[in-house]
Amino acid sequence: SDGWTDTRRRTFPQNFLFGAASSAYQVEGAWNEDGKGESIWDRFSHEHPEKIADGRNGDVASDSYHLWRRDVEMLRELGVDFYRFSISWPRVLPTGFPSSINEAGFKYYDNLIDELLKYDIQPMVTLYHFDLTQELEDLGGWTNPLSVSWFEDYAKIVFKRYAEKVKFWITINQPNTICMEGYGSDLMAPGVNVKDVGAYECVKNVLLAHAKAYRLYEKEFKKEHEGNVGIGVAVNWFESLDHNNTVNKEAADRARAFEFGIYLHPIFSKEGDFPPIIRTIVDKKSQEQGFKTSRLPKLSYEEIKLLRGSADYLGMNHYTTFLVQHSEEKFESPSVEDDRNTIYTQGPEWTSGKSSWLKSAPYGLYKACVHLNLNYDYPPIIITEHGWSTDKGLGDQSRVNNIRAYLGALLLAMEDGTQVKGYTVWSLLDNVEWTAGTSERFGLYEVDFESETKERTARLSALVYKHIIESRVVEDGWSPSSLKIEIT
Ligand code: GBH
Numbered sequence: 001s002d003g004w005t006d007t008r009r010r011t012f013p014q015n016f017l018f019g020a021a022s023s024a025y026q027v028e029g030a031w032n033e034d035g036k037g038e039s040i041w042d043r044f045s046h047e048h049p050e051k052i053a054d055g056r057n058g059d060v061a062s063d064s065y066h067l068w069r070r071d072v073e074m075l076r077e078l079g080v081d082f083y084r085f086s087i088s089w090p091r092v093l094p095t096g097f098p099s100s101i102n103e104a105g106f107k108y109y110d111n112l113i114d115e116l117l118k119y120d121i122q123p124m125v126t127l128y129h130f131d132l133t134q135e136l137e138d139l140g141g142w143t144n145p146l147s148v149s150w151f152e153d154y155a156k157i158v159f160k161r162y163a164e165k166v167k168f169w170i171t172i173n174q175p176n177t178i179c180m181e182g183y184g185s186d187l188m189a190p191g192v193n194v195k196d197v198g199a200y201e202c203v204k205n206v207l208l209a210h211a212k213a214y215r216l217y218e219k220e221f222k223k224e225h226e227g228n229v230g231i232g233v234a235v236n237w238f239e240s241l242d243h244n245n246t247v248n249k250e251a252a253d254r255a256r257a258f259e260f261g262i263y264l265h266p267i268f269s270k271e272g273d274f275p276p277i278i279r280t281i282v283d284k285k286s287q288e289q290g291f292k293t294s295r296l297p298k299l300s301y302e303e304i305k306l307l308r309g310s311a312d313y314l315g316m317n318h319y320t321t322f323l324v325q326h327s328e329e330k331f332e333s334p335s336v337e338d339d340r341n342t343i344y345t346q347g348p349e350w351t352s353g354k355s356s357w358l359k360s361a362p363y364g365l366y367k368a369c370v371h372l373n374l375n376y377d378y379p380p381i382i383i384t385e386h387g388w389s390t391d392k393g394l395g396d397q398s399r400v401n402n403i404r405a406y407l408g409a410l411l412l413a414m415e416d417g418t419q420v421k422g423y424t425v426w427s428l429l430d431n432v433e434w435t436a437g438t439s440e441r442f443g444l445y446e447v448d449f450e451s452e453t454k455e456r457t458a459r460l461s462a463l464v465y466k467h468i469i470e471s472r473v474v475e476d477g478w479s480p481s482s483l484k485i486e487i488t
Contacts, residue, residue: 040141052435130177170229211267238321248326399459
């Protein structure tokens with residue numbers, strides 16, 4: 001040995017949890033069955049079919065509303081410890097308010113949860129994964145401060161029903177996507193496109209909604225049921241394009257603050273509140289722009305306290321890395337983009353997934369973990385999403401390579417002290433990728449969307465993931481050919 005080559009064989013600890021994920025709108029279908037209410041994604045995809053790449057929306061999706069037994073069978077085939085799925089708020093409370101409870105909708109989740117538990121698979125339940133009821137949206141959705149109590153009321157009903165059976169909770173998935181893409185642009189439902197003020201109002205309300213639900217669980221359920229409640233945040237890695245350029249390094253600081261610090265700092269930092277860098281930028285710009293008060297709302301002392309420490313773990317969704325430059329070109333102003341004032345690119349040599357934004361850069365996961373450790377003092381983390389998109393087809397060697405490389409990076413981060421308790425592949429099965437429709441496939445299992453029966457078939461990556469879960473080792477050499485299975 002030359003003394004530098006690291007040949008240690010790293011393994012995931014026996015109590016490390018492996019899982020797979022999905023979300024309600026993306027897999028369930030049955031968009032108007034058994035009394036389900038209309039969601040903002042139903043409305044958005046019906047009013048703007050042109051915005052869905054291949055025209056395939058969530059009306060039928062992977063039909064998991066009917067095929068949940070097969071979904072659980074797949075999870076058993078994989079040997080996962082848990083299944084992360086979301087509850088559709090409009091399916092269980094069709095208007096969004098507790099005045100309307102849809103038993104038939106709840107029955108679906110009763111069945112799914114019981115089937116999982118029957119086979120020792122832990123349910124990990126996301127309360128909100130982008131599908132607000134249209135009725136609540138008509139009242140302003142997440143820009144209305146009342147959304148905080150709407151969500152708390154909904155959370156209470158779900159906690160009550162499932163606290164006995166569900167030990168892992170995620171309140172809200174990706175505030176960044178909800179607020180910046182749903183309200184700050186027209187890329188995602190509801191597509192409100194209020195770039196100046198609305199996106200920040202949304203951030204405040206979504207954070208408070210999370211915190212209220214967390215405190216509710218803490219007060220009324222934690223003692224008896226001992227569950228863990230976290231929030232799902234997109235923590236991709238952002239770093240300066242060049243390392244001796246002060247202007248770009250400052251831009252990378254802004255990128256990290258605007259992309260995830262704005263959600264993490266209030267919950268996971270010692271001081272709480274929004275990151276100072278964002279407070280400074282938005283206050284200053286707002287004043288120059290003639291606003292009487294900052295476009296970034298204030299958090300009161302009570303709100304800061306409510307938020308600080310309001311998570312048992314960080315649900316980290318990590319897919320890729322971006323290289324950041326300061327932007328010389330002007331963005332529409334006032335807007336969050338203008339406040340952030342950055343340009344993102346990715347390494348030209350990095351392998352590309354099927355999604356335009358998705359490139360493989362496993363070192364970014366390691367660096368993101370180190371950043372979280374330094375800034376938030378080694379928070380407990382569950383990787384609640386990581387995945388890779390391909391075309392349809394079963395021979396997904398690129399997904400295998402991507403998962404192996406990122407799990408390798410994760411092992412290194414854990415060796416250096418990152419408190420990672422579990423890892424989740426996005427996704428268990430092909431689903432409706434929001435505006436990408438089914439043109440991008442993320443599944444360990446392929447779904448035949450053309451067929452009536454929405455048949456599911458294991459991809460190469462499913463077999464490899466199964467082997468990793470069994471062996472707790474990321475082995476490059478192993479391939480299913482040792483099982484005499486051929487997949488092309
Ligand atoms: C996850 O978000 C979502 O939580 C999950 O539901 C989704 O299925 C998964 O990504 C895969 O797409 O097309 O350039 O406008 C990851 C963060 C936010 C990344 C939305 C893609 C759209 C960028 N995603 N974003 S673009």
